[in-house]
Amino acid sequence: MSVTEDRIFIKKAIRLAAYGAGHVSPNPLVGAIIVKNGRIIGSGYHRKYGGPHAEVNALKSATEPVAGATLYCNLEPCSHTNKQTPPCVPSIIRAGVRRVVVANIDPNPGVNGKGIAALRNAGVQVENGVEEENGRELNRFFFKFVTEKQPYVTIKYAQTIDGFIARSRDRQDWISGNLAQKRVHQLRARYDAVLIGGQTLRADNPQLTVRRTRGRDPLRIILSSSLALDPSHAIFHHHEPGNTWIITTETAGREAMNRLAGLGCRIIPLKTDNTNRVAIGDLLHVLADQKIISLLVEGGQEVISAFLHAGMVDELKIIQAPRLWGSGFRAFPDTFEPSAGMFTLHQTERMESDILLTYRPV
Amino acid sequence: MSVTEDRIFIKKAIRLAAYGAGHVSPNPLVGAIIVKNGRIIGSGYHRKYGGPHAEVNALKSATEPVAGATLYCNLEPCSHTNKQTPPCVPSIIRAGVRRVVVANIDPNPGVNGKGIAALRNAGVQVENGVEEENGRELNRFFFKFVTEKQPYVTIKYAQTIDGFIARSRDRQDWISGNLAQKRVHQLRARYDAVLIGGQTLRADNPQLTVRRTRGRDPLRIILSSSLALDPSHAIFHHHEPGNTWIITTETAGREAMNRLAGLGCRIIPLKTDNTNRVAIGDLLHVLADQKIISLLVEGGQEVISAFLHAGMVDELKIIQAPRLWGSGFRAFPDTFEPSAGMFTLHQTERMESDILLTYRPV
Numbered sequence: 001m002s003v004t005e006d007r008i009f010i011k012k013a014i015r016l017a018a019y020g021a022g023h024v025s026p027n028p029l030v031g032a033i034i035v036k037n038g039r040i041i042g043s044g045y046h047r048k049y050g051g052p053h054a055e056v057n058a059l060k061s062a063t064e065p066v067a068g069a070t071l072y073c074n075l076e077p078c079s080h081t082n083k084q085t086p087p088c089v090p091s092i093i094r095a096g097v098r099r100v101v102v103a104n105i106d107p108n109p110g111v112n113g114k115g116i117a118a119l120r121n122a123g124v125q126v127e128n129g130v131e132e133e134n135g136r137e138l139n140r141f142f143f144k145f146v147t148e149k150q151p152y153v154t155i156k157y158a159q160t161i162d163g164f165i166a167r168s169r170d171r172q173d174w175i176s177g178n179l180a181q182k183r184v185h186q187l188r189a190r191y192d193a194v195l196i197g198g199q200t201l202r203a204d205n206p207q208l209t210v211r212r213t214r215g216r217d218p219l220r221i222i223l224s225s226s227l228a229l230d231p232s233h234a235i236f237h238h239h240e241p242g243n244t245w246i247i248t249t250e251t252a253g254r255e256a257m258n259r260l261a262g263l264g265c266r267i268i269p270l271k272t273d274n275t276n277r278v279a280i281g282d283l284l285h286v287l288a289d290q291k292i293i294s295l296l297v298e299g300g301q302e303v304i305s306a307f308l309h310a311g312m313v314d315e316l317k318i319i320q321a322p323r324l325w326g327s328g329f330r331a332f333p334d335t336f337e338p339s340a341g342m343f344t345l346h347q348t349e350r351m352e353s354d355i356l357l358t359y360r361p362v
Numbered sequence: 363m364s365v366t367e368d369r370i371f372i373k374k375a376i377r378l379a380a381y382g383a384g385h386v387s388p389n390p391l392v393g394a395i396i397v398k399n400g401r402i403i404g405s406g407y408h409r410k411y412g413g414p415h416a417e418v419n420a421l422k423s424a425t426e427p428v429a430g431a432t433l434y435c436n437l438e439p440c441s442h443t444n445k446q447t448p449p450c451v452p453s454i455i456r457a458g459v460r461r462v463v464v465a466n467i468d469p470n471p472g473v474n475g476k477g478i479a480a481l482r483n484a485g486v487q488v489e490n491g492v493e494e495e496n497g498r499e500l501n502r503f504f505f506k507f508v509t510e511k512q513p514y515v516t517i518k519y520a521q522t523i524d525g526f527i528a529r530s531r532d533r534q535d536w537i538s539g540n541l542a543q544k545r546v547h548q549l550r551a552r553y554d555a556v557l558i559g560g561q562t563l564r565a566d567n568p569q570l571t572v573r574r575t576r577g578r579d580p581l582r583i584i585l586s587s588s589l590a591l592d593p594s595h596a597i598f599h600h601h602e603p604g605n606t607w608i609i610t611t612e613t614a615g616r617e618a619m620n621r622l623a624g625l626g627c628r629i630i631p632l633k634t635d636n637t638n639r640v641a642i643g644d645l646l647h648v649l650a651d652q653k654i655i656s657l658l659v660e661g662g663q664e665v666i667s668a669f670l671h672a673g674m675v676d677e678l679k680i681i682q683a684p685r686l687w688g689s690g691f692r693a694f695p696d697t698f699e700p701s702a703g704m705f706t707l708h709q710t711e712r713m714e715s716d717i718l719l720t721y722r723p724v
Binding site for chain 2: 359
């Protein structure tokens with residue numbers, strides 16, 4: 001099999017894996033393709049958390065005997081047994097697969113090369129690192145979580161060309177067009193959780209659900225030191241119990257906590273830092289403990305700045321609408337520290353006259 | 363000849379025409395391709411103002427007899443005689459061209475369909491409107507100038523993600539990267555004139571010349587009501603005499619006018635509007651009288667707003683650099699009128715981590 005063919009089939013496995021997005025967390029996205037004599041004879045992907053792995057789905061789907069075939073899989077097959085499903089390596093060996101090609105080693109300490117070693121010990125030829133960057137990009141939430149014990153954090157907001165996110169602090173204004181709004185719902189469906197600050201809740205009264213595309217609602221998190229939240233807000237009335245969390249400070253009023261808990265919210269009081277705010281690091285630590293591997297921060301000004309100042313942002317997604325306002329409310333306060341605002345442009349995506357710009361920290 | 367083939371060859375003519383950019387103003391950009399039996403047997407474009415037209419260059423270049431061939435030309439061939447070069451239509455007829463395909467009718471009142479009529483009268487088959495939009499886009503400076511008697515106006519500036527063009531009003535800060543800066547020089551080489559305000563001259567001390575790419579320097583125009591311009595500025599020392607114009611008010615000091623004229627600048631005093639400023643409409647009228655068909659406005663805040671408020675902007679080119687500053691000096695003042703800031707996104711172009719966004723007014 002040539003290097004080019006290996007790359008083509010691994011790319012196919014990666015594309016297949018992506019179908020699991022929004023359904024497999026905290027597991028990685030995995031796709032598998034079985035190739036024999038240059039033809040694909042089986043394929044599968046990890047469809048949902050707790051369900052069978054991609055490799056097993058691919059083996060099951062095979063239309064002819066797998067013996068002697070090559071298995072393409074973006075992530076190293078698992079060999080560990082301390083989990084819901086049986087390990088994949090024995091099944092691969094049993095099926096008589098002759099060669100396995102993977103993009104990435106599974107950084108999970110329980111695997112981390114042991115799967116590849118077990119395959120090689122059984123006489124299976126293994127190729128590692130094919131389309132490595134693409135595989136890492138696909139599973140960036142998972143890699144961040146496993147290696148740093150923190151969720152992957154993406155900040156998202158819509159702005160005018162001149163950087164305004166609303167006419168004033170207390171107003172909600174539709175800035176972007178239809179396609180861009182739909183795109184935001186698609187994003188939500190892929191992240192484990194969505195987070196906003198209390199001020200954004202008061203100004204926008206959002207539901208933070210997935211409505212304009214198919215997909216599951218993310219966990220909704222409100223960050224509010226004061227707990228001055230009006231129980232009539234939409235978010236408290238359009239949710240399944242337990243699907244809205246409120247992160248607050250230990251010093252917040254007991255009464256407010258009880259009232260919000262009574263609405264079905266989970267209240268998580270955290271220690272405050274020296275500015276009497278929740279420290280972003282502590283917040284992310286709590287989310288990681290709850291196996292939240294990806295977080296979409298949707299505003300507002302104070303929350304976005306806090307994440308950037310803490311150096312805990314992996315991606316900045318800005319939807320820029322084709323308008324100049326001259327004045328209004330900006331995404332960042334005057335006190336924002338420019339040294340926290342150095343990026344590279346990772347990707348651009350046009351949506352009618354809006355553009356989605358994806359930046360990553362330098 | 364099929365419709366598809368007609369479009370392919372007209373597109374080639376358009377690409378060829380574009381080589382004349384920066385050299386033929388106030389003439390249009392024109393390219394011509396001669397096709398016989400499906401093969402290109404000649405091609406040419408209008409290379410410089412005063413030089414032979416594209417059609418003539420194409421006929422001269424033909425590698426075999428043109429009789430019976432099709433001539434593709436993005437603009438209607440000229441039939442008028444009140445100009446430097448002889449009209450093209452007689453040459454085309456004489457050469458025995460059987461068919462002529464054009465993208466656009468020449469809106470110039472001296473032509474405006476007369477070229478096509480003359481060809482048809484001589485028995486030449488003519489097809490008009492093939493790739494019409496592309497042809498109009500290519501010659502947007504020329505079409506604006508001929509139909510509205512005003513130059514095509516493009517505003518260009520570089521900003522941070524959050525809309526700042528400098529750290530403060532009096533500072534110049536490099537915002538964009540190498541490729542973007544080179545791109546600005548390419549733009550300058552294509553516009554007849556570049557304009558800045560006195561404040562930008564004082565803060566940036568620019569040369570406004572073409573240095574980082576090949577091309578001729580544009581005419582440089584400074585808009586200054588006060589004429590409070592320091593003679594030591596670079597712009598007064600790196601120019602050919604007459605290549606720097608200063609547009610000012612009739613009420614500006616006579617002494618300052620004489621001093622700047624002594625530096626080789628051309629001083630153009632205009633009447634003031636009710637805010638004691640030069641009216642943008644008057645300014646553009648003067649430029650059009652001088653056969654300036656395209657103007658690149660490079661700042662700053664006051665000048666850019668004045669053009670947008672006057673509704674006299676055809677294009678907004680923003681180079682957005684991957685930085686957040688939180689505070690600084692913005693491209694627009696608080697007094698900017700949002701109704702003057704509605705656009706569609708026309709084009710995007712990535713340059714490393716910068717992005718050039720081209721907007722056009724709605």
